[in-house]
């Protein structure tokens with residue numbers, strides 16, 4: 001079933017797409033145009049008329065005070081929450097118009113890292129990484145690394161190497177530190193062979209050192225693979241250090257869209273008030 005979202009006018013949508021796209025030299029990895037979302041009972045939309053485009057390989061931080069809609073925005077970009085208006089394109093394909101099967105396929109091209117890693121505690125690290133292949137391969141063979149086809153197991157090891165944890169493949173997930181668990185969750189998302197990763201406060205529950213390790217893991221992945229990264233963070237230092245560009249949500253609008261190196265105290269002071 002295709003979901004057609006309402007825009008005030010078709011031409012308004014076309015204009016929003018054109019304007020958002022104009023910041024990218026080539027086809028954007030992610031394009032968001034005129035996006036709006038309200039929750040039932042909410043007096044005003046969480047955000048409205050949000051438009052931006054992210055180039056392939058760019059690393060983008062989304063900042064904003066608690067409750068400004070950062071998580072809602074990320075989820076709307078994959079229709080984990082349905083937006084009310086506007087459209088989202090991933091690698092040029094319209095996700096908002098996609099039917100269920102196509103939506104599933106498009107989502108599988110984007111890794112999603114949450115604040116909580118949700119590993120299966122009693123299973124080995126390698127089995128947990130294998131679970132990332134479930135979107136591509138159904139059935140129990142993905143649940144346990146011992147049952148998985150050799151090629152998948154090798155690829156899971158490769159994903160663990162990419163996050164620097166190959167030596168922990170056989171360890172049970174409940175014997176990892178918080179930072180290691182989050183890096184295993186990143187390896188699990190790499191099993192999807194994503195072209196883009198969304199991360200919602202990936203370092204929020206970690207101590208400063210482990211948080212830096214997780215952010216460094218993202219940096220090294222984007223350097224090695226050229227993948228696009230969109231992460232939400234309350235740590236301005238992470239946005240400055242690990243993003244090329246920073247978007248800031250405030251009072252339902254995109255109030256900041258700047259290069260990370262331009263993010264100074266006067267911008268931040270005005271933004272956070």
Ligand SMILES: Nc1ncnc2c1ncn2[C@@H]1O[C@H](COP(=O)(O)OP(=O)(O)OP(=O)(O)O)[C@@H](O)[C@H]1O
Nearest residue numbers: 039040042046064065066067068069070071072073
């Ligand atoms: N399922 C829901 N039903 C109703 N309202 C919701 C729901 N989820 C979030 N909200 C509301 O929408 C607004 C935005 O929430 P969201 O979680 O997206 O903000 P956020 O910027 O990610 O916040 P934080 O920085 O605390 O994670 C908040 O006012 C929140 O209370």
Ligand SMILES: [Mg+2]
Nearest residue numbers: 070071072200
């Ligand atoms: Mg949030």
